[in-house]
Amino acid sequence: MSRSTLPVSSSQSGKILARMFLGFSVATATITVTAVSAYAGTKYAGIVVDANTGNVLYSENADTLHYPASLTKMMTVYLTFEALEAGRITLDTPVVFSKNAAMQAPTKLGIGTGHSVTVREAILGIVTKSANDAAMALGEMLGGSEEGFARMMNDRARALGMTRTTYRNPNGLPNTAQMTTARDQARLGIALREHFPQYYGFFSETSFHLGSRVIFGHNRLIGSVRGVDGIKTGYTRAAGYNLATSVKVDGRSIVGVVLGGASTPARDNQMRKLIAAYLPQASTRHIASEVIAHTPAATPNVQVASARFGEVNHAKIRNDEAAEAVEPQQPSSAAAFAAVTPKSANPLLAAQPVPQRAASDDATSDDADEDEVDTVTTASISKADTKVVKLQRAEKAEKTEKVAKAEKAERDATGWVVQIGVSSSKDGASDLLDTAKSKGGKALRAAKPYTVAFDGGYRARFGGFEDQNSALSACKTLKRAGVKCWASME
Numbered sequence: 449m450s451r452s453t454l455p456v457s458s459s460q461s462g463k464i465l466a467r468m469f470l471g472f473s474v475a476t477a478t479i480t481v482t483a484v485s486a487y488a489g490t491k492y493a494g495i496v497v498d499a500n501t502g503n504v505l506y507s508e509n510a511d512t513l514h515y516p517a518s519l520t521k522m523m524t525v526y527l528t529f530e531a532l533e534a535g536r537i538t539l540d541t542p543v544v545f546s547k548n549a550a551m552q553a554p555t556k557l558g559i560g561t562g563h564s565v566t567v568r569e570a571i572l573g574i575v576t577k578s579a580n581d582a583a584m585a586l587g588e589m590l591g592g593s594e595e596g597f598a599r600m601m602n603d604r605a606r607a608l609g610m611t612r613t614t615y616r617n618p619n620g621l622p623n624t625a626q627m628t629t630a631r632d633q634a635r636l637g638i639a640l641r642e643h644f645p646q647y648y649g650f651f652s653e654t655s656f657h658l659g660s661r662v663i664f665g666h667n668r669l670i671g672s673v674r675g676v677d678g679i680k681t682g683y684t685r686a687a688g689y690n691l692a693t694s695v696k697v698d699g700r701s702i703v704g705v706v707l708g709g710a711s712t713p714a715r716d717n718q719m720r721k722l723i724a725a726y727l728p729q730a731s732t733r734h735i736a737s738e739v740i741a742h743t744p745a746a747t748p749n750v751q752v753a754s755a756r757f758g759e760v761n762h763a764k765i766r767n768d769e770a771a772e773a774v775e776p777q778q779p780s781s782a783a784a785f786a787a788v789t790p791k792s793a794n795p796l797l798a799a800q801p802v803p804q805r806a807a808s809d810d811a812t813s814d815d816a817d818e819d820e821v822d823t824v825t826t827a828s829i830s831k832a833d834t835k836v837v838k839l840q841r842a843e844k845a846e847k848t849e850k851v852a853k854a855e856k857a858e859r860d861a862t863g864w865v866v867q868i869g870v871s872s873s874k875d876g877a878s879d880l881l882d883t884a885k886s887k888g889g890k891a892l893r894a895a896k897p898y899t900v901a902f903d904g905g906y907r908a909r910f911g912g913f914e915d916q917n918s919a920l921s922a923c924k925t926l927k928r929a930g931v932k933c934w935a936s937m938e
Contacts, residue, residue: 493705499703500734501733501735510634512629514707520618521575530604555580557663576663576665580621613627630707640679653665668716668883675723692704700728702726865913866895874901877908881899887930
């Protein structure tokens with residue numbers, strides 16, 4: 449069905465999406481929860497939705513409030529796509545970085561105050577590197593200010609039926625009032641695909657060129673799991689490791705969300721299990737696009753603020769105390785919330801109180817390259833700049849330590865080795881090693897991970913095996929766990 453044959457208003461779109469997500473029984477939820485509940489930790493939430501029908505195939509803590517981290521950027525990109533489709537901006541429109549945008553904590557593109565990138569480059573920076581500065585710059589351009597864009601985000605969330613989501617900034621850096629649920633993020637993921645098929649391909653990109661630099665992405669499932677075409681990773685210390693994933697294979701289509709993962713490999717492995725378990729259960733009958741194939745009507749009185757469209761107001765709330773004084777937005781009525789909350793005796797599906805951030809949450813990520821560093825806004829710009837510098841130094845020191853350890857492992861490795869793959873970057877090869885080690889168990893307990901540079905990139909290997917048999921045995925274990933490998937003499 450064409451996009452012009454079925455007009456759907458903003459409020460109608462939200463109601464339709466809500467009805468789609470209501471179509472599952474208590475029995476189904478109970479059965480599917482037990483299939484993967486061994487993964488669940490205190491912060492874990494997950495959902496898998498058949499994107500063709502809207503039926504919920506798996507649900508665990510799907511309506512519990514969580515911090516979205518960089519999944520926030522899905523809404524930032526949604527509103528950017530909306531402005532593109534409405535003709536208010538183009539992919540070549542310059543996005544000027546204010547001082548506020550330029551000072552955002554890593555990860556970021558590192559564009560200086562007063563400099564600009566195109567809308568295309570800003571989107572690519574968001575979907576690959578999860579650039580916090582690019583998200584802020586886009587938000588300020590589209591909304592006039594950080595607060596103005598947050599209002600746009602919340603208006604659109606309500607129009608899409610995301611009744612338990614509250615936004616406070618465009619990038620997902622910590623704010624205790626910024627909350628969401630796995631169900632709401634799945635709804636947003638489907639809306640991105642269905643409303644903007646002409647732009648959705650951005651989410652499949654794993655790298656792009658920005659001037660002389662090549663920017664690489666964080667989503668390890670793209671290219672490694674059949675049918676995965678996006679959508680977004682996220683991390684802060686308070687949120688844990690989050691992931692929203694879209695999959696299309698042989699006419700079947702699902703969107704899965706994992707919130708609160710313990711690590712990047714644990715989160716990715718959980719999503720792989722969900723895809724393997726529930727994609728075969730998805731329908732090949734495509735009916736979802738017939739009911740949500742149209743973009744909700746543009747938010748009233750929205751103006752694009754830039755050098756071309758008007759002045760940017762950079763005023764913003766700059767401390768957590770002031771931000772927390774603003775009450776999170778609530779659904780317009782109890783009935784609206786009931787429409788998307790399954791009634792179930794299963795305690796895993798009950799809503800939980802809003803988690804509070806601990807003092808230790810201001811520390812930097814143990815894996816700063818995964819996504820945004822968990823830092824909080826401060827009352828003064830100079831203080832924030834100092835904090836960013838400290839974070840960057842800590843990140844550099846951590847990388848230096850990792851390189852030193854990898855080089856030592858490379859020097860120590862002799863004899864038989866197990867190679868598990870290659871990557872264009874050293875960090876990518878290290879990620880391959882981390883994933884393999886998490887799956888190898890006892891077989892790799894004494895093995896030494898290291899990387900070897902060659903003309904096309906880096907080889908990821910494990911060394912230190914006593915003989916050929918131990919190397920072959922380790923490789924056999926990895927293959928059973930779904931990791932390709934081969935054993936050879938160093």
